[in-house]
Amino acid sequence: xxxxxxxxxxxxxxxxxxxxxxxxxxxxxxxxxxxxxxxxxxxxxxxxxxxxxxxxxxxxxxxxxxxxxxxxxxxxxxxxxxxxxxxxxxxxxxxxxxxxxxxxxxxxxxxxxxxxxxxxxxxxxxxxxxxxxxxxxxxxxxxxxxxxxxxxxxxxxxxxxxxxxxxxxxxxxxxxxxxxxxxxxxxxxxxxxxxxxxxxxxxxxx
Numbered sequence: 001x002x003x004x005x006x007x008x009x010x011x012x013x014x015x016x017x018x019x020x021x022x023x024x025x026x027x028x029x030x031x032x033x034x035x036x037x038x039x040x041x042x043x044x045x046x047x048x049x050x051x052x053x054x055x056x057x058x059x060x061x062x063x064x065x066x067x068x069x070x071x072x073x074x075x076x077x078x079x080x081x082x083x084x085x086x087x088x089x090x091x092x093x094x095x096x097x098x099x100x101x102x103x104x105x106x107x108x109x110x111x112x113x114x115x116x117x118x119x120x121x122x123x124x125x126x127x128x129x130x131x132x133x134x135x136x137x138x139x140x141x142x143x144x145x146x147x148x149x150x151x152x153x154x155x156x157x158x159x160x161x162x163x164x165x166x167x168x169x170x171x172x173x174x175x176x177x178x179x180x181x182x183x184x185x186x187x188x189x190x191x192x193x194x195x196x197x198x199x200x201x202x203x204x205x206x
Contacts, residue, residue, distance in 0.1 A: 007047045011063035019070040029178035038186040041124040060101040087148045092138030100131035128183035140172035
């Protein structure tokens with residue numbers, strides 16, 4: 001367990017930071033959390049490469065528990081427009097994290113014998129895509145209003161040009177698109193620290 005502790009602590013730190021930073025906007029379409037959360041995939045992929053999928057799943061489980069705790073705390077903190085974390089956001093966040101991370105682990109393991117960048121890049125892009133689709137749909141799409149009928153998310157379903165320049169679509173779709181673009185960009189950036197960390201921890205498999 002001691003050798004997994006750095007990964008668990010890193011994952012916990014990323015989840016906590018992202019839960020806090022998601023409350024602060026950057027421009028019209030993003031929050032600061034969009035720039036920290038994608039590094040959860042970096043932690044998962046490093047653990048998977050160095051210690052194997054079982055270790056990666058332990059780290060993800062720890063991150064999931066921390067995320068649930070953060071969400072429960074957030075539901076009890078009242079902001080200007082209600083609790084910082086609504087039930088839909090809590091369910092969306094937890095579901096998206098768990099499904100996306102587990103998919104990342106599975107894909108990485110299937111591709112681990114390819115060139116060094118293939119497994120982390122492909123698994124992170126697929127995982128990030130799942131994460132974005134699941135979270136924003138559950139948290140804001142009108143189709144999931146039954147989860148929390150008293151939570152008014154009509155603002156998120158107002159039709160606006162996609163990220164300000166495209167065809168008309170619900171606002172939450174623009175938020176999801178911007179979030180996904182950042183995640184894909186950071187999946188490329190994360191290849192550099194991935195290679196460096198894996199080389200340091202286990203040079204023979206880097």
